[in-house]
Amino acid sequence: MPRHDVLVIGAGLAGQRAALAAAEQGVSVAIVSKVHPVRSHSNAAQGGINAALNPEDSWESHAFDTVKGSDYLGDQDAIAIMCREAPEEILHLEHLGVPFHRNEEGKLGTRAFGGASQARTYYVADITGQAIMHVLYEQLMKHSDSVDRYEEYFTTSLALDDGGNCCGAVLRNVRDGSMELFEAKNVILATGGNGQAWQPTTNALICTGDGIAQAYRVGAPLMDMEMIQYHPTTLAGKGFLITEGARGEGAHLLNANGERFMEKYAPNKMELASRDVVSRAEQTEIDEGRGFPDGTVALDITVVPKKRIHEALREIVLVGRDFAGVDITREPIHIKPGNHYTMGGIKTDSDGATEIPGLYAAGECACVSVHGGNRLGANSLLDTLIFGRRAGVHAANRTKQVEVGRPSKATLADEEALIGSIVGRERGSGRRVSEIRKELGQTMDRFVSVFRDDEGIKQAQEIVARLKQEAETAYIDDRGSIFNQDVLGALELGYMLDNAECACVGALERTESRGAQYRTDFPERNDDEWLRHIELRQNGDGPQTDYSPVTITEWQPMERTY
């Protein structure tokens, strides 16, 4: 049985940063991931990472933009920590070797991004997430003596000791199907978001909300699960992302009449208003008949100088060419709002600690909350790194202070039995896992998306409840041990259904419009009643609702215009 002081689950940016930070404290660390670390979805973060590093800029300005972007649902103490520590983190990455874009003097250069009052986004072309993640993986290879890597190990559940402390996890080695109990004094979840519960989505197939559901199942509260970001520029049908960096570089949004419609919705910031604002504007244009017949509006990047496109938006040139058959340097590309980011997640404090002792969460699976109702572009990479590091350091220091019980072997036996029962289900005994997954995605995209209302959310709830039942008997084809992705898909479906159920409950509960939650039946923001977080705990069959106040330090809620 592998034993470590700190077990990090998930190896995207948050997980890798957490593992490296914990190892630096001199404790034993393992990082496990259901895919090879460099396949993690942090790769997809194209545009950049925010930091007030410029002498003319200030962390307060960055923090205010973030608070405003969050529609005042973000906790201001956590936001202050993130924005204050951002410059140092960027410099740390630069020192590790991230080839950030330079200005003519050879210093770090920036680009403009949505919802920001200053150009404070540092970037590597439009592969910023990939560049940072590969550099962190270089560091994991370098420090292989202090961080054990378990690549392609799928976590099926968390283990608690008799005192309710998290003390490990059950993992399945994907390559040979063996199950193992990993013992750890601390567990850090860094498993990413739940975008795959929506279809289409910009998220990768692996983003199935595993860690969020696993934490929820052992009793950790989830927070603000209704806050699901729809990104303004995704390819119709396939859901692929076109970076906000395109608009940062000056690209325009046009409706089918060729009008730059953002003039109506955000006359000052135009295309660079917050994502929720731009997505609603686009959806309104489309719904009111000013979109294209394929249900889209156009993103015109041709206004950006060609040289600049090749240097700064290379990935988008490829996405346009390979996945839409469009040369973005010559013609506009059709886009629409699409599921993109989970602002809610496992409730943590600013050190990543959850309410379960020994259990931490960081990155997209966590809700600190720094994003509140709407995340600003280029704040997600920052979130993963700052809170990944903080969780790693805190967890490492905690190992020196606590005694933790041993996980019970029964946990392993239970998980083995569960997998055995899924594999043993008779073919044709129920629905296919893939069918349920597809219906779930379509349901959530239809009812819990840019615009929501009571009737629609309730309909989604009913369908999700039915799908949960169907999932109990859903069958798979692969009966083998080696690289059995089928059985993992069945487990992921269960996680996604828990995520979807919680998103519905939150969306129904919050009878106001704030950030990504826009209720057509409650179109106004209601600070008197709803300037608070919605917490969900597992209680028997369904989530039990609770509330907690939003931390407000310096910035009182104001009307939000761009």
Next chain:
Amino acid sequence: MAEAETSTAVSENGAAAAPVAETEQYTLKVRRFSPESGQGPYWQEFDVELDPTLSVLDALLQFKDREDGSLSVRCSCRAAICGSCGVKINGQSTLACLTQIGEAHEFANRAAGTSGSPDAPKEAVAESSPALTSGSEPIVVEPMGNMPVIKDLVTDMESTHWKKMRRVTPWLLDDGDPPERERIVPPDSMVDITQTIACIQCGACVSSCLSMEADPDFIGPAALAKAYRFVGDPRDVESKERLYDLAQDPHGIYDCTHCFSCIDACPKGVAPMDQIMRLRRLAGEQEIVDRNNGHNHEAAFVKIIEKKGTLDESLLLQESYAPGVKGKLIPKPSAIKGLLGSIPTAVRGIRSGKMRSLPKLIPGVHHKLPGDSQEHVKRIFAHAEEHRTELNLYITGEEDELAEPDEDKTSPPEASREPKENQ
């Protein structure tokens, strides 16, 4: 903010927005292997039905979802950024998500119609005539090459790709004392190494590498491209040591045979072979004498072509080991050893038919280029020396756009040639 209609109406519009493209039927022929079955690998043919602009990965996933979930294929992002789904399609190493099924089908038909083999050059896709697209050849999908297969399309990248990656010390070796702020570097140097940073570690180049087929220990295109990422990075303080190491290794930079397969296979424009050639040139400029005699051999090639226009093989060995007039009169012992050591290779070349014309080995027999052609060749050499342009997609864009005048404002990056000059 404009009022929206009810969410139901919204989503109905949304549903209408789903692509209504017409689907077509395609046949896939997939290499299956399950080590638990006790049977060897086999081919499975099945039909899928989808929009021609969707990908081969979409086709595989459709089959997996609807028919047989036991088909294993790594995949995640579906958008050519995670690097999971490296496979061979119609013999070509690539990403399944990046290959449109319609194109793959046309290619399979065209290959069957011409050579009968799916190994025809990739360009065939673009040239395929409509008449040939109506065929019904299956699209052949296999696991990547040069790696052991774990199951179906899943290969063991750890024991090959990642092991080679770790061979090149794949992390920045700095001076150990980071400044308070960022390191100041020439802006173009960062753009330059971004081309190799763009590598997504999919392994397509490793899969396609012909040198690795012959020498499994070859460090290979992906790892050597990664090496350039550090050699070209002005913040790395051990570039010269890296170059020396990679030049001396018998499976290092001089093990590449210049076949272009990796450039063809790379889905991200990293052009691994170009990076290997840049490492070689930098090694040459640093006057690193390698025990493989790689640098001299390359210099001999260049010299002979400049002089004769085509390769005079009678001079190649001698020029490689004992260059110059003096070298011919008084060759060093190492040159004589090298020459003698090459004899078995030469004999094998003759036996295997690779060296087809024996008289070519006799000095002086080699033909000259007609007319003033040799002068033209010399002028090309002079031009290349004057304009040593680095093709870097992050700087120059696609090659066809190089000709456009508005692209000319940027000169090719000085920094990529002399990464350390402004440090």
